[in-house]
Amino acid sequence: MRTLKLNGHVGFDTLPDQLVNRAIGQGFVFNILCVGETGIGKSTLMETLFNRHFDFTKSPHDLSEVNLVSKTYDLAEANVRLKLSITETAGFGDQINKEASAKVVLEYIEEQFEKYLQEELKMYRTMDKFHDTRIHVCLYFIPPTGHGLKALDAVTMKKLDSRVNIIPVIAKSDTITKTELQVFKARLLQDIKANDIKIYQFPENDDNSAQANKACNALLPFAIVGSSDEEIRVNGKPTRVRQYPWGTVQVENESHSDFCKLREMLLRVNMEDLRERTHTMNYENYRKMRLTQMGFRDDENFSLKETYERRRELQKKELQQIEEDMRLMFITRVKEKEQALKQAEKELQDKYEKLKNKHMASKRSLEERRRILESDIEVFRKRQLTAEQGKAVKGKKK
Numbered sequence: 001m002r003t004l005k006l007n008g009h010v011g012f013d014t015l016p017d018q019l020v021n022r023a024i025g026q027g028f029v030f031n032i033l034c035v036g037e038t039g040i041g042k043s044t045l046m047e048t049l050f051n052r053h054f055d056f057t058k059s060p061h062d063l064s065e066v067n068l069v070s071k072t073y074d075l076a077e078a079n080v081r082l083k084l085s086i087t088e089t090a091g092f093g094d095q096i097n098k099e100a101s102a103k104v105v106l107e108y109i110e111e112q113f114e115k116y117l118q119e120e121l122k123m124y125r126t127m128d129k130f131h132d133t134r135i136h137v138c139l140y141f142i143p144p145t146g147h148g149l150k151a152l153d154a155v156t157m158k159k160l161d162s163r164v165n166i167i168p169v170i171a172k173s174d175t176i177t178k179t180e181l182q183v184f185k186a187r188l189l190q191d192i193k194a195n196d197i198k199i200y201q202f203p204e205n206d207d208n209s210a211q212a213n214k215a216c217n218a219l220l221p222f223a224i225v226g227s228s229d230e231e232i233r234v235n236g237k238p239t240r241v242r243q244y245p246w247g248t249v250q251v252e253n254e255s256h257s258d259f260c261k262l263r264e265m266l267l268r269v270n271m272e273d274l275r276e277r278t279h280t281m282n283y284e285n286y287r288k289m290r291l292t293q294m295g296f297r298d299d300e301n302f303s304l305k306e307t308y309e310r311r312r313e314l315q316k317k318e319l320q321q322i323e324e325d326m327r328l329m330f331i332t333r334v335k336e337k338e339q340a341l342k343q344a345e346k347e348l349q350d351k352y353e354k355l356k357n358k359h360m361a362s363k364r365s366l367e368e369r370r371r372i373l374e375s376d377i378e379v380f381r382k383r384q385l386t387a388e389q390g391k392a393v394k395g396k397k398k
């Protein structure tokens with residue numbers, strides 16, 4: 001019997017390596033949404049997190065409604081490519097209507113889901129080339145007031161919590177004292193619970209990261225400090241700081257802020273979990289809702305063709321209803337117009353009659369005056385004649 005020798009390693013234990021290689025080849029996408037009041041430190045935190053300048057312009061305080069500004073950057077670290085999208089709210093918190101501000105943000109998140117869904121539903125999909133802009137994480141910037149959660153923040157977080165992974169952060173936490181911060185964090189957690197807001201919890205089911213994630217869950221909401229311009233050397237190491245007349249806050253010093261924890265959790269440990277949760281939970285829920293709206297349902301009694309036919313029938317009926325409504329509306333409008341025209345005609349006729357009567361009355365009065373004048377003239381003429389005759393008789397007598 002001839003024995004064949006293996007030329008190399010054979011087996012499926014290289015599958016993970018193949019996956020890693022393919023993923024590295026394709027690159028990664030990560031989309032961050034920063035929600036917070038104007039000037040609360042959103043851009044600064046992003047620049048501190050990624051240690052580079054992004055070209056975000058400062059927002060004015062007089063915008064009539066909230067806008068969302070989005071920028072995409074191609075980053076690379078070692079041989080890993082990352083397409084990073086940062087979206088910031090502009091003008092958030094400057095309007096009186098809280099619901100409207102929250103609605104704009106929610107609509108933006110759903111718009112990104114809708115784009116992805118439309119691509120998925122295409123006959124010829126190009127998912128590998130498609131720029132997935134679904135928001136993977138929402139950093140929610142809470143102002144360091146030391147009081148509880150503001151109504152605007154509670155309303156917005158509640159509205160967004162089923163659509164996006166929310167990580168609340170206390171912005172500019174260098175402006176609040178250590179003891180105040182502890183009390184503030186507890187108050188915020190209390191308010192978050194009372195409003196039934198679901199914030200993102202770092203997963204505790206993976207042995208490798210469970211401990212770190214558990215510790216970080218206990219630290220939420222992270223108290224952060226950002227600094228994009230100031231850097232000094234501490235023990236020979238360049239360190240990002242905020243310098244004050246009374247001292248220096250080191251951004252990466254864990255006794256000064258939770259910035260390092262946020263960076264570790266967001267970029268090093270849980271980026272993939274955030275991406276996965278977005279796809280398998282947040283997007284999935286949105287997709288289910290939209291497909292139900294479109295008339296699809298997982299029912300063995302209905303084939304796709306039947307579903308399509310039913311949907312078409314439904315749409316036809318809806319269109320007929322719209323047509324009928326429009327027809328009725330048209331008839332009502334025409335009737336209203338007719339009524340208005342008749343009314344105008346009547347008013348015109350009344351006006352004409354009034355003018356006519358007025359004119360007749362003034363004509364009558366003029367004729368009366370003319371008659372009086374003519375009789376006056378007659379009397380005058382008679383008198384004149386009598387006077388002239390009198391003068392002539394007197395002349396003859398002389």
Ligand code: GTP
Pocket residue numbers: 036037038039040041042043044045056057058059060088089090091171172173174175224225226227242
């Ligand atoms: P808009 O995009 O205009 O709404 O502002 P923003 O939220 O992006 O704030 P930005 O990062 O432009 O920062 C506004 C100001 O806050 C700047 O002067 C920052 O230096 C300052 N700032 C940012 N982060 C911190 C912080 O952690 N602590 C303190 N004290 N100031 C900060």
Ligand code: MG
Pocket residue numbers: 042043044056057058059088
């Ligand atoms: Mg900004």
